Amino acid sequence: MDAFFAEGERVGVLTTQPLDRVLDYRAPEGGCFVGAFVEVPLGPRKVLGVVWGPGQGGFDAAKIRPVIRVLDAAPMREEMRLFLEKAGAYTLTPLPAMLRLATRAPGLGDPPSMRKVYRRGEGEPARMTDARRRVLDAAEEMGGLALTLKELAEAAGVTSSVVKGLLPGGAIVEEESPRDTPFPRLDPELGGKDLTEDQAAAVEVLREGQRAGRYGTVLLKGVTGSGKTEVYLEAVAEALRQGRQALVLLPEIALSAEFLTRLAARFGGRPAEWHSGVTMTERRRVWKMVAEGQAQVVVGARSALFLPFRSLGLIVVDEEHDTSYKQEDGVLYNARDMAVLRASILGAQVVLASATPSLESWANAEAGKYQRLELVSRFGPAVLPEMRAIDMRREDLPAARWISPSLRKAVVARLERGEQALLFLNRRGYAPVTLCRACGQQIGCDHCDARMVEHRFLKRLVCHQCGESRPIPTVCPHCEAEDKLAPVGPGVERLAEEATALFPEARVAVLSSDLYGTARELKAQIEAIAAGGADIIIGTQLVAKGHNFPNLTLVGVIDADLGLQGSDLRAAERTFQLMRQVAGRAGRAEKPGQALLQTYQPEHPVIRAILGGDEEAFWAAEAEERRAAGMPPYGRLAGVILSGEDMPQVFDLGNWLARNDAPLRQVGAQVLGPAPAPIARVRGRHRVRLLVKAPKGVALQGAIGAWLAPVRLKGDLRLAVDIDPQSF
Ligand code: ADP
Numbered sequence: 001m002d003a004f005f006a007e008g009e010r011v012g013v014l015t016t017q018p019l020d021r022v023l024d025y026r027a028p029e030g031g032c033f034v035g036a037f038v039e040v041p042l043g044p045r046k047v048l049g050v051v052w053g054p055g056q057g058g059f060d061a062a063k064i065r066p067v068i069r070v071l072d073a074a075p076m077r078e079e080m081r082l083f084l085e086k087a088g089a090y091t092l093t094p095l096p097a098m099l100r101l102a103t104r105a106p107g108l109g110d111p112p113s114m115r116k117v118y119r120r121g122e123g124e125p126a127r128m129t130d131a132r133r134r135v136l137d138a139a140e141e142m143g144g145l146a147l148t149l150k151e152l153a154e155a156a157g158v159t160s161s162v163v164k165g166l167l168p169g170g171a172i173v174e175e176e177s178p179r180d181t182p183f184p185r186l187d188p189e190l191g192g193k194d195l196t197e198d199q200a201a202a203v204e205v206l207r208e209g210q211r212a213g214r215y216g217t218v219l220l221k222g223v224t225g226s227g228k229t230e231v232y233l234e235a236v237a238e239a240l241r242q243g244r245q246a247l248v249l250l251p252e253i254a255l256s257a258e259f260l261t262r263l264a265a266r267f268g269g270r271p272a273e274w275h276s277g278v279t280m281t282e283r284r285r286v287w288k289m290v291a292e293g294q295a296q297v298v299v300g301a302r303s304a305l306f307l308p309f310r311s312l313g314l315i316v317v318d319e320e321h322d323t324s325y326k327q328e329d330g331v332l333y334n335a336r337d338m339a340v341l342r343a344s345i346l347g348a349q350v351v352l353a354s355a356t357p358s359l360e361s362w363a364n365a366e367a368g369k370y371q372r373l374e375l376v377s378r379f380g381p382a383v384l385p386e387m388r389a390i391d392m393r394r395e396d397l398p399a400a401r402w403i404s405p406s407l408r409k410a411v412v413a414r415l416e417r418g419e420q421a422l423l424f425l426n427r428r429g430y431a432p433v434t435l436c437r438a439c440g441q442q443i444g445c446d447h448c449d450a451r452m453v454e455h456r457f458l459k460r461l462v463c464h465q466c467g468e469s470r471p472i473p474t475v476c477p478h479c480e481a482e483d484k485l486a487p488v489g490p491g492v493e494r495l496a497e498e499a500t501a502l503f504p505e506a507r508v509a510v511l512s513s514d515l516y517g518t519a520r521e522l523k524a525q526i527e528a529i530a531a532g533g534a535d536i537i538i539g540t541q542l543v544a545k546g547h548n549f550p551n552l553t554l555v556g557v558i559d560a561d562l563g564l565q566g567s568d569l570r571a572a573e574r575t576f577q578l579m580r581q582v583a584g585r586a587g588r589a590e591k592p593g594q595a596l597l598q599t600y601q602p603e604h605p606v607i608r609a610i611l612g613g614d615e616e617a618f619w620a621a622e623a624e625e626r627r628a629a630g631m632p633p634y635g636r637l638a639g640v641i642l643s644g645e646d647m648p649q650v651f652d653l654g655n656w657l658a659r660n661d662a663p664l665r666q667v668g669a670q671v672l673g674p675a676p677a678p679i680a681r682v683r684g685r686h687r688v689r690l691l692v693k694a695p696k697g698v699a700l701q702g703a704i705g706a707w708l709a710p711v712r713l714k715g716d717l718r719l720a721v722d723i724d725p726q727s728f
């Protein structure tokens with residue numbers, strides 16, 4: 001039983017305000033439980049808080065103010081409080097900032113807002129028409145369930161005035177009902193498929209885990225199209241049978257329409273959604289229903305991990321290697337790792353699904369920390385695409401052209417058969433560089449250490465770092481020469497131009513996140529393409545993420561070497577994952593697919609591994625390299641990013657930290673830097689990074705905490721700690 005505090009007793013309340021401690025208050029009239037959401041006075045303001053435990057004492061007893069009121073919301077569970085504390089300790093984030101992640105429900109604790117709903121009444125209309133009949137039928141079909149005016153009119157295929165015309169006779173009645181309605185009950189037995197032997201074996205392991213009701217992480221590996229989703233949906237079904245909730249995290253939530261439909265077909269109802277595109281009213285509903293157990297399955301982005309589940313039994317992290325699981329501003333956390341943390345506190349199961357796991361998860365499976373399940377072949381007649389390199393050193397290609405004759409031939413063959421081809425280039429915009437042919441200077445962002453990228457579609461130069469944009473100039477900003485600015489290199493828009501010229505009969509569509517204002521527009525475009533609305537698709541990495549184009553049989557990678565440049569130790573891993581994933585888009589239905597990789601270095605070990613060399617050997621070699629360098633996952637790493645407008649001041653602090661590193665050396669950790677951060681200037685602020693490197697097993701957070709404790713940030717200086725940074 002949770003602790004209860006009687007009226008007047010001292011309680012410690014954690015607020016979302018940036019204070020470094022829990023504050024003492026007096027329990028209000030009627031008392032309160034630990035975990036209760038409360039409103040408390042803070043200076044002249046009223047702020048949101050959670051009763052975190054008994055009061056700390058040490059304050060002047062007479063000055064302690066009472067809690068204003070207990071909010072009408074399910075108290076935060078002990079498991080959640082523990083999760084926030086541990087996640088905060090791991091990421092070195094103060095608790096108030098963690099609490100903010102867990103209270104992103106607008107109108108938390110407010111009385112439910114109402115809306116008008118419509119259902120079948122006792123009366124009959126004076127005059128019956130076809131349209132009216134359809135409305136009554138639609139209302140009857142819904143049984144007791146009330147619909148909004150718009151929903152009912154849509155279900156009947158009539159305008160809302162037809163529905164309103166039925167009100168006077170009482171055939172349809174109007175009522176007020178709370179907006180926060182429960183989600184439909186899901187049925188785990190509804191739409192299961194007959195599983196292949198491989199799939200069935202994997203499902204059996206997951207089911208056993210669910211029935212045991214203990215923490216355990218499973219790495220579910222399988223080529224795209226092998227049925228990983230089918231398999232983890234069975235784990236979801238088992239969680240439902242056990243009366244527990246399930247959370248499915250997806251990396252690119254905008255592309256989840258297909259997934260939601262699939263889930264609805266399997267369980268007979270749409271799950272709750274949680275991501276940045278969800279409206280405020282809907283968020284409030286989801287938050288509440290999740291807390292009350294009335295939303296059984298949630299499909300969401302990483303922030304869904306902080307929802308107040310009443311009884312969570314399963315977390316699926318789909319495409320677990322995806323870099324978008326790392327939150328890169330505010331609280332820096334990796335949702336995959338936090339999913340494992342939350343599940344281990346809860347006693348829940350985690351399924352990490354991927355065709356190309358992260359080296360971290362691969363190593364955890366090797367070490368026996370995760371259980372590994374593998375699906376080896378694609379489902380049904382679909383086979384893996386044949387992968388080949390196009391050796392660009394042998395291709396005859398004029399300057400400023402990127403589609404080689406070999407690739408062109410392959411595209412033509414697809415067009416003749418009425419199939420689709422995808423040309424993949426991971427570069428948004430028209431050209432990555434704009435160069436002045438008079439002075440040789442490139443146009444850069446005024447505020448960032450980044451080039452301005454030409455977006456011809458928007459008719460602007462855009463900084464991909466800070467979003468700053470300006471019209472495309474005709475005069476060089478450096479030497480003022482006129483009409484000397486030239487685009488250099490390809491972006492998807494420029495590639496589309498080339499494709500249109502090469503294949504004038506084909507319909508060319510570009511899929512790039514910046515060409516669509518809203519997730520809805522993007523979704524619509526993807527659906528149109530899947531339905532055959534384009535012959536050639538030109539896309540950035542957006543297309544790599546799990547969408548099904550059944551008629552797509554060719555993937556041409558324009559620049560397979562792109563990701564291999566640079567000094568990032570993860571470059572090989574990333575390129576391998578991305579190329580495999582993109583290639584996996586081809587041949588997902590009956591028609592066999594082919595992937596062609598344009599490369600200047602076909603002998604490169606990474607390119608060879610991508611082309612279907614020995615995958616395990618590739619991972620083992622990568623792992624060996626990391627082990628030798630003491631880098632993750634075989635060593636520990638943390639970044640400390642310092643930023644400010646005055647570069648010498650930022651470096652001074654960096655140097656001071658590098659010199660005063662005793663707390664780190666004591667535990668065997670070492671500081672590298674300060675050096676310019678991977679993005680050295682953003683929005684006019686200079687960024688400097690120190691890397692802390694330590695052997696595995698070192699209590700790194702404690703040492704970093706002690707090391708940073710004496711820092712007092714002056715002026716506009718900022719400091720952020722990034723545990724397990726993405727790039728190193
Ligand atoms: P993955 O998640 O590994 O990419 P999916 O689960 O999406 O694979 O499966 C690929 C396609 O094959 C989907 O259309 C899916 O419905 C179908 N499929 C997979 N397994 C089965 C099965 N046992 N019975 C029927 N269809 C299946």
Ligand code: ZN
Nearest residue numbers: 445448463466
């Ligand atoms: Zn910029």
